[in-house]
Amino acid sequence: MARLVVVSNRVADPRKASAGGLAVALAEFLNSTGGIWFGWSGKVVEPAEGGRAGEAQMHSQQAGPVKLVTLDLSREDHDAYYLGYSNGVLWPVCHYRLDLADFEASDIQGYRRVNQLFARQLAPLLQPDDIVWVHDYHLIPLGSELRALGCQQRIGFFLHVPLPPPPMFAAIPGHDWLMKGLCSYDLVGLQSQADHAHFCQYIQGEFHAQSLEGAQWRVFNRTLCAGAYPIGIDVEEFNALAEAPEARDMYERMKREYSRRKLLVGVDRLDYSKGLPHRLKAFRALLQNYPDTHRSATLIQIASPSREDVGAYTDILHELESLCGSINGNYGELDWMPVRYIHRTVARARLPGLYRASQVALVTPLRDGMNLVAKEFVVAQDPEDPGVLVLSRFAGAAEQLKEALLVNPYDSEGTAEAIHLALQMPLEERRERHRALLAVCKRWDVHWWCDTFLEDLGTTHAQESGTPWLRL
Structure with a gap:
């Protein structure tokens, strides 16, 4: 050989x-x-x-x-x-x-x-x-x-x-x-x-x-x-990660803490290609256009540090902090913070639990070669009660994951509408979409x-x- x-x-x-x-x-x-x-x-x-x-x-x-x-x-x-x-x-x-x-x-x-x-x-x-x-x-x-x-x-x-x-x-x-x-x-x-x-x-x-x-x-x-x-992704490896103590602990903690909320999640490096300011503007449009999401929808946005000595990244960091503060200030309540923004790296071993506890994943880059977070979210879901993937049509993954809700991240109103649809989606439709997405992830895995x-x-x-x- x-x-x-x-x-x-x-x-x-x-x-x-x-x-x-x-x-x-x-x-x-x-x-x-x-x-x-x-x-x-x-x-x-x-x-x-x-x-x-x-x-x-x-x-x-x-x-x-x-x-x-x-x-x-x-x-x-x-x-x-x-x-x-x-x-x-x-x-x-x-x-x-x-x-x-x-x-x-x-x-x-x-x-x-x-x-x-x-x-x-x-x-x-x-x-x-x-x-x-x-x-x-x-x-x-x-x-x-x-x-x-x-x-x-x-x-x-x-x-x-x-x-x-x-x-x-x-x-x-x-x-x-x-x-x-x-x-x-x-x-x-x-x-x-x-x-x-x-x-x-x-x-x-x-x-x-x-x-x-x-x-x-x-x-x-x-x-x-x-x-x-x-x-x-390595589906078997990620499934094993999901069953490990760290992921299970994360899942149980998130379910307890957000038992009265619908949890949305975004996991990205802090990079201008990921469209994070656009995502937050779409979430703001969701709260503005759909009052039923108030005191209900919570977005956890993880933005891991990346190249922070470069001016373009510093600008994004400041814009994100400003948007999060504005959204929480305008819409938050004493017992509800609409956005939880985390500017640090979260251990990969904990992510499957966070994905599984979330009703919606927002994977909305302005441009991406593939984006494996989308596939990790799909694999982490409970097939009996899966979450919904909201995916940018400008991610390479969109060519394969057609059963996701595909959005134009530049269109804040359209993305907000898709997020609201994901939050309201009936169980059977969620199961059907997840079955198709999981089959793709398993067939075309990293091996x-x-x-x-x-x-x-x-x-x-x-x-x-x-x-x-x-x-x-």
């Missing part, structure tokens, strides 16, 4: 409970092949310790049969590659926020420099028959850098964030360089059919790629495959995602001709 080599910005030890379902799914293949997980160590070293930009200390440790290999980054490289280009340019553009992108010319050089560094350090570790799986927007050019070093292994790439339509993606300086980097892979995986369509439109329009049978494309004298591989992508990557055969792949 070919060895699997996973490359991502951050490395997770799959033996640890905090690693999550994705790491567990990847670990099945890594363990069976004695594979490698390669990425950044998370450590930033100052020049006196780590040398000049572009040099790095490499660390290696065994996690059972899996070798974890990590690199430190210099402050200069980290700031340009991670803060600057990855999260200052690619993240906002991929989430359709051109207005928040900071196109600093020096950052792209740092982004390219770190991808070259990763390639130089990884290439000597590879064996001829390895299968390499590169993850996410931080490492788009890594495949082309490996090809330039002579690596002929099968290399796949999966983009966890949305891929915007070509006219928006083309706003990035050097967009053609990035997309040509994607064309160096044997298989490109996207979260949704919409993202896949955007990729195909771009390479056809900009590179005149030739469409072949079986989701294949001929471009730059080589053949690549592309497709939608919607990521799921299906991992198995299908690696099976497809394992059967690809790069058909290159002419000169070797050149560094971009």
Whole structure:
């Protein structure tokens, strides 16, 4: 069996409970092949310790049969590659926020420099028959850098964030360089059919790629495959989490405390892509338009801290605090607070209990690659008395979870109407919707995602001709 080599910005030890379902799914293949997980160590070293930009200390440790290999980054490289280009340019553009992108010319050089560094350090570790799986927007050019070093292994790439339509993606300086980097892979995986369509439109329009049978494309004298591989959750792992003491305790506490209320829940990172101010405005519209929700509906909104040193995130934090205060001040009573806003991380082990105690989940991002909270909420429900999922049509999950109540998060009144419908929904309809949603989550879980992508990557055969792949 070919060895699997996973490359991502951050490395997770799959033996640890905090690693999550994705790491567990990847670990099945890594363990069976004695594979490698390669990425950044998370450590930033100052020049006196780590040398000049572009040099790095490499660390290696065994996690059972899996070798974890990590690199430190210099402050200069980290700031340009991670803060600057990855999260200052690619993240906002991929989430359709051109207005928040900071196109600093020096950052792209740092982004390219770190991808070259990763390639130089990884290439000597590879064996001829390895299968390499590169993850996410931080490492788009890594495949082309490996090809330039002579690596002929099968290399796949999966983009966890949305891929915007070509006219928006083309706003990035050097967009053609990035997309040509994607064309160096044997298989490109996207979260949704919409993202896949955007990729195909771009390479056809900009590179005149030739469409072949079986989701294949001929471009730059080589053949690549592309497709939608919607990521799921580990249903069995999440069910086990739901039965553990922490989740059960959370469920019982929430049911006691909110026995006279209808509980709504939102669980998000504090990020402008999640549409949290829009969600609170929709909840305010619910209270304004539907007096029957007064003293009844309570929203628990968890917004975990994220990149709070960036101005755009500070602005959202202040807006959320202002909205929560305004809603509670205008509608609250001595014995009822409409919004409970929690600006800290809640342990994952407790979340299944919170989901199960809630009548409605609000998953309303302005743009999201997939959004696994939606799937976790579905799996956590009691099939006999399930809650209702209110889901943004702009989340990748909306392509699969069609029995949710799909909303436009920019439309506060329409979203409020959908929330009220969810609160009033008859039991039999809730059961029918939940049965359909749960079937989707079980069929297309994280193991299906991992198995299908690696099976497809394992059967690809790069058909290159002419000169070797050149560094971009």
